[in-house]
Amino acid sequence: MRLTSREIVAIEQAARETFAPRSTIRLFGSRLDDARRGGDIDLIVEPPAPLTPHELVERRTRFIARLYRLLGERRIDVLIVPAGLPDDRPVIQAARRDGRLLTKVPE
Amino acid sequence: MTAQSPLATALWEADRHHATLESALQDWLAAPAANLLELETNPVTLRILDQLLFRFSKLQDALGLRLVPATLAALSEPFEEWPMIDRLNRLEKLGFINVDDWLRWREIRNRLAHEYPEPPETRFAAIEAAIAAARDLAAAYRAWRAKLKPLPSSGQNLG
Numbered sequence: 001m002r003l004t005s006r007e008i009v010a011i012e013q014a015a016r017e018t019f020a021p022r023s024t025i026r027l028f029g030s031r032l033d034d035a036r037r038g039g040d041i042d043l044i045v046e047p048p049a050p051l052t053p054h055e056l057v058e059r060r061t062r063f064i065a066r067l068y069r070l071l072g073e074r075r076i077d078v079l080i081v082p083a084g085l086p087d088d089r090p091v092i093q094a095a096r097r098d099g100r101l102l103t104k105v106p107e
Numbered sequence: 108m109t110a111q112s113p114l115a116t117a118l119w120e121a122d123r124h125h126a127t128l129e130s131a132l133q134d135w136l137a138a139p140a141a142n143l144l145e146l147e148t149n150p151v152t153l154r155i156l157d158q159l160l161f162r163f164s165k166l167q168d169a170l171g172l173r174l175v176p177a178t179l180a181a182l183s184e185p186f187e188e189w190p191m192i193d194r195l196n197r198l199e200k201l202g203f204i205n206v207d208d209w210l211r212w213r214e215i216r217n218r219l220a221h222e223y224p225e226p227p228e229t230r231f232a233a234i235e236a237a238i239a240a241a242r243d244l245a246a247a248y249r250a251w252r253a254k255l256k257p258l259p260s261s262g263q264n265l266g
Binding site for chain 2: 057058075089
């Protein structure tokens, strides 16, 4: 996994400030591959309860804006899918299958 | 070529994007699409939205690349070595911008350039968020500009 400890701490902090308790945040995509360099930070967030489309967009923007403040502006992509809700988009299935847990928002 | 201050040049550029953005916002508000299907089946509305989002991005780039440094220079701030976030924080202290708003607009702008496949309701919610951000950015630029008025280097003679 190619994330610095500073990046992981920032992700934990931004997640706590943005998502409901028990939401999980996983890393997927090219940053899982130690042999590659650079690339977007791809995250999948699974909140315990569904969000309205408006809430989803608002939380995603707030989360990434917090990361811009903590880390500087960079390429970050965030998928938000309620935990346990089936989703047949290939990118979601791959993220759920391969994603590596970074943090879970505490109660 | 007439020598203009960086501030006057930055304002001239931003003004052009701002004017077109305001007119696109008015056109959208006069006949907004209610959902993605309505938007995608109406070429006129789609063109208005494209223009609106294009000018939102261009105005934001003009402010970030030119007006941020030009404003700090006009105020004799020693900003040259500062990273962007420090420049933004300083401008927030001076009352020109809100950094949280600015970073959210950056995210929205960056998202316009790159999208995962998403359900139609989420895509439309993202479009509505971008339109609201464009409206807020236009208002923030007007306030920023009004605050610059008293500065001599903001010379408004560029047309």
